[in-house]
Every structure is written in structure tokens, then in C-alpha cells.
Amino acid sequence: MSSYEQLRQGLSAPICLTWEVTYACNLACVHCLSSSGRRAPDELTTAEARSLIDEWAAMQVFYINVGGGEPLTRPDFFQLMEYAIERRVGVKFSTNGTLLDRAAARWVASTDYVDVQVSLDGVSAKVNDPIRGRGSFQRAWRAMELLAAEGVPFKVNHVVTRHSLADLDRLYERVTGMGGQLRVTRLRPSGRGRLVWAALRLTQAQNRELYHWLRAHPDVLTGDSFFHLSALGTPLDGLNLCGAGRIVCCVDPRGDVYACPFVLAPEFRAGNVREQSFASIWSRSPLFLRLRRTEVGGSCSGCEAYGRCHGGCMAVKHFTGAPLDGPDPECVFAPDGRPGPEQLPISPRPIRPVFVR
């Protein structure tokens, strides 16, 4: 059986487990996948979070992708991360960078099994700040400098948009020049992203341009963002299937388990860790069992590119109202949609002060 089949049918534990540790965030990015801002009143306590980590360690989850909200707003952040690492659950955490100080950079540098990724959605404040908030570019850049000064091989996550694609070369040069690694990811209509999807998504011509750019830059990471573009030719590196509920899942700050971080919607909720063990949700939830049996069929079944594209991203289909067993709305063979509005329908608020101990 091919490794694609093995992955499609699911594993004993997730490979990529995203743990959104809080909905609190001092930014309010217009495309936030988890619509974060305020802390939810019933977020997992430190003790609950620890027993979740114990369970992951017992299942041999190799590492967790920690996000939010802004993880650094959780007062027990470092404590929980150390708890995970001691149990050999590696940590990759994602931050907006605004709260990352020298002490945090030193902590990353001196701790094995910790990787950090700073979000940056443009090579300049002019492109970044309308999306992430005024002042956010400068503060994220400062975080990158702090990490670089400590010799940390950090990553920069860039959600590529209609307005930022033209700057990819410059961004790549600046990030790699600092010793960082660029990760380019897809804008999806998830969370608040739904409101800006039409205005910020790439045009079909830009998607083709991006495909060739990524082919020419194999050291740029993409996760599972662009396998739908592999329909254009040689497959891109990275995961080439939708892993939702198969090799990927997401635990939200309240302990709800979703198929992936981009589908925080009731239809994709498999259970809650306060009611059931994580392991039983992973191995027995009807939703996940169904996703592992699913093959995208529909109008994709006759497509010659199906073996490379597998019908694209379930989240994008779901939130655009497209059938889940049909092609991705950005299928490379689809005609260009109507151009979206040029003005963003909502705007980020300025950075809120947060007191972190």
C-alpha cells in the first residue's frame, strides 16, 4: 500500500496536532483562522492542559503545533511547553512576535525540541499592517531580530495574498538573509478569513505564478497549503493530501477537537477532551472515521491531475459552499472568478497591551 493510502486511512495518533492554547490575542488580524481576540471564559486550566499533554505523550505524538490566539498571552505558556518537552512531545509554536522578548528568544535557543515561527504577512508595514494591525510589522521584525541574535533557526510564516505575492522574492531574501526560513501558506476562508477571502485571495494567474515560484524555491516550506496547485505539473514538496482527521487535528482552547485548525465549525467537531479521552476521540469519533473512509469523487474523479491534487482543501470548499466531494474552488482548471473588492471589509484594531509575566 502506498504511503498516500496509509495516510488517507489514518494513523494511530496525529502527525500534526495543532493546539490552540487560547483565543486571547493582542492583535486582531483580518484573516484570523480562529477569529481570535478575547480569551474564552472556559479555556482549559493548567491542570487540564497537563493531562492532555500526558495523553499525547502516551500516544507518542511526536510534536504539537501550538497556536491560538497568541500563545504568549497564556501566563502558563512556558510551564506547559516545558512540561511537554520533558515528556518528549516536541513543540513548534506560532507567534505574532509582539510579545516575544529577549528572555523568550533565549528560552527558545536553549531548549531542545522547540521551534518557533513568527507570522508576517508582508515585506513592509505597508503590506503587512492593513492585515495584522498598525505597528505589527515592526514588532514582528524585532522578534525576528531577537531570535536571529540568539542563533535560533526561526521560521517566518507568510499567508500570501493578492497584495503580497509580488514581494515574495524580497521577503525570501530578507528572511533567509537573517538566518530564518520562509514558510508560505494559503489564505483560507476560515474564521475571519471568510470576510476577506474575496478581497485577498490570489487570482488564478497569481496561483500559477506562485506554483512556479515555489518550484524554484524548494527550501521554502508550505505544509499542506498548495497541493491543489500540483495539478499544474510536477508536484510541490510537502504534504499532498488533506490530512483532516487522518493525520491532522486541532484541539481548541476549550478542549474541542476539530478535524483541522481551518475547520473550527460544529460540523467538524469530533468531541471534547473534558468529556472523552483525546485518544478515543482520535480513534473512534464517527466524524474522523468517516473522513478516513472518504475519497473525493465527484467531478474530480475523471481528472488526470487527481493523483497529484486529490481535489484540494476541504476547509476552502466548506466555507465557500462548494461540495466537499468536488473540486477546490481554486482548482487550476477553473476559470478566474470575479475580482473581489479592493477594500478590506474589516480592519485590524491597533495592538492591545497585554501583561505577561
Added chain:
Amino acid sequence: MRPSDRIRLDPGIALRPERFGALAYSYRDRQLLFIDRSLLPFVGSDGERPVGEIANELVGRGLLEAESVPRLMAVLEGLRRKGVVHVVV
């Protein structure tokens, strides 16, 4: 790889049992590897017995075809070059 070699998993690698065998994750270079079921008795042997002896026993118990032993040894050699397993000295 010689039949007399004893091998051990690199300490920076975690092995997790799966339907098809195991997944190996390297904390050093953050790489993920699929390990086929047929390799597990070797990769998981913890340097206790020579690989040739393990292979003979599996062949004797009808769990492994004698013809596939050379190919298996080549795969183990590949894993050694990747730093997944080490020959115990």
C-alpha cells in the same frame, strides 16, 4: 550491512507502532519516515542480536522469504546511512 552487525535505533529518533509497521520521527532534523513491518524486528532489536541471526530466525519461522534477505539488508544499510540506526561497536 554485514550479518554479524548489531544495530540500535538512534537515540534522537522516536518509533511509533502503526498498522503498516511504524513511523519514525527524528527530533534532530524533524524528518518523518515510514518503517515497513518487515523491518521492525531489526530496527527495534536494540543491538541485542546480529541482524543475520534475526533474519535467519524469521526465515526459519516462515515469516520472511530467504530471497528477500539481501534486499532487507540493503534497506537497513540505507537507514544506517541516514543515521536512523547505528551499528553497535
